Amino acid sequence: MRFVDRAAAERNARREEQTAWWSETEACFDGPVSFHETEDVHVMAHGALGDAGFVQVMEGHVSDRAAADRLELEADPLLAELRPDLLGSITAYFSEDEFADIAFFTTEREARENESREMPPEFSERFDQWERVMKVERYLDIPDPWVASAH
Numbered sequence: 001m002r003f004v005d006r007a008a009a010e011r012n013a014r015r016e017e018q019t020a021w022w023s024e025t026e027a028c029f030d031g032p033v034s035f036h037e038t039e040d041v042h043v044m045a046h047g048a049l050g051d052a053g054f055v056q057v058m059e060g061h062v063s064d065r066a067a068a069d070r071l072e073l074e075a076d077p078l079l080a081e082l083r084p085d086l087l088g089s090i091t092a093y094f095s096e097d098e099f100a101d102i103a104f105f106t107t108e109r110e111a112r113e114n115e116s117r118e119m120p121p122e123f124s125e126r127f128d129q130w131e132r133v134m135k136v137e138r139y140l141d142i143p144d145p146w147v148a149s150a151h
Contacts, residue, residue, distance in 0.1 A: 036100070043089075044072065044076050059138045061099070061135050
């Protein structure tokens, strides 16, 4: 869930409907569920994230936050050109050095095709730097996402 600010998240958490929804939803999981709260978020959008037909979540640890921020800013215009299938991403940083990056794609087929293509050398070098700084430890693929916005 993404909220406009902390106060909005707290208001939502106090709603009876939210409590009822979570009571039902929690039963769908086969183990404990963890939550992260942060206001340290970077959004990159090249299209409407709500139109995503495939979402990939990457979780891991960042070794150099300043380098990660710089690389994300440099990569944004390149990704818009090289990866038309990438509608955008949301990167959230948590306590210590943890992060989650949620990438929104047009379709899984287009995402897989484009990720297997050879990158131009200048972008390949930046991507290698990103992989060294942002160590992804777990990938979660969501082939049929439900993306919704509430105001």
